[in-house]
Amino acid sequence: GAGVSQSPSNKVTEKGKDVELRCDPISGHTALYWYRQSLGQGLEFLIYFQGNSAPDKSGLPSDRFSAERTGGSVSTLTIQRTQQEDSAVYLCASSLALLAGGQGPDTQYFGPGTRLTVL
Amino acid sequence: GDSVTQMEGPVTLSEEAFLTINCTYTATGYPSLFWYVQYPGEGLQLLLKATKADDKGSNKGFEATYRKETTSFHLEKGSVQVSDSAVYFCALSDAGGGADGLTFGKGTHLIIQP
Numbered sequence A: 001g002a003g004v005s006q007s008p009s010n011k012v013t014e015k016g017k018d019v020e021l022r023c024d025p026i027s028g029h030t031a032l033y034w035y036r037q038s039l040g041q042g043l044e045f046l047i048y049f050q051g052n053s054a055p056d057k058s059g060l061p062s063d064r065f066s067a068e069r070t071g072g073s074v075s076t077l078t079i080q081r082t083q084q085e086d087s088a089v090y091l092c093a094s095s096l097a098l099l100a101g102g103q104g105p106d107t108q109y110f111g112p113g114t115r116l117t118v119l
Numbered sequence B: 001g002d003s004v005t006q007m008e009g010p011v012t013l014s015e016e017a018f019l020t021i022n023c024t025y026t027a028t029g030y031p032s033l034f035w036y037v038q039y040p041g042e043g044l045q046l047l048l049k050a051t052k053a054d055d056k057g058s059n060k061g062f063e064a065t066y067r068k069e070t071t072s073f074h075l076e077k078g079s080v081q082v083s084d085s086a087v088y089f090c091a092l093s094d095a096g097g098g099a100d101g102l103t104f105g106k107g108t109h110l111i112i113q114p
Helices: none
Strands: A005-007 A010-013 A019-024 A031-038 A042-050 A065-069 A075-079 A088-095 A114-118 B003-006 B011-014 B019-021 B023-026 B032-038 B044-050 B056-059 B062-065 B075-077 B086-093 B108-113
Touching: A005 A088, A010 A019, A019 A088, A019 A114, A031 A075, A042 A065, A075 A088, B003 B086, B011 B019, B019 B108, B023 B032, B023 B086, B032 B062, B044 B062
Parallel strands: A010 A114, B011 B108
Antiparallel strands: A005 A019, A019 A075, A031 A042, A031 A088, A065 A075, A088 A114, B003 B023, B019 B075, B032 B044, B032 B086, B044 B056, B056 B062, B062 B075, B086 B108
């Protein structure tokens, strides 16, 4: 079946502009995750959604970052007033969140990412 | 907080060599452990996982055993191929039965030469 999709695949923007990144999870996956991959910081977890709610937003790097999810499906990550240090690959993942029988968290399946370049 | 430490790369080996990539972790709870792989130009893919102590995850000839006593999850393969060249990430999830973000190591760039 279809995997996690993200758009755009590449985004070049000027410093100070706002950007919106989109993630379409695997159908039926209730949990959705955003990560950032950069040379200096490696892979950083930003935020996750269980359904439409995000229990913990403390992983977002600053108040310029926000994320929402509607209808338990598509999610958008918005970065306002972009800075050069925001340049990175933004990854989205989804999972069933829970496995039956207490087997622990389900596997997270990753999308191809959006490469953001802030000039 | 939780953390994952893995050997820095690049690691360069000849084809058919034995591979070990070390991974150790610290966690407040009883985590699940994962190895993800990122092939050139592709996205992150799950390679294998283990959810409790002494479990062995295996896939594509790779193996890793969850060692609680040494807080380790080392990745091994008996005979590597050129096609194994990729970046390998060790990760943990401390979410218990629920959902939460993964904590990743920095990644190990593996280069296999013919």
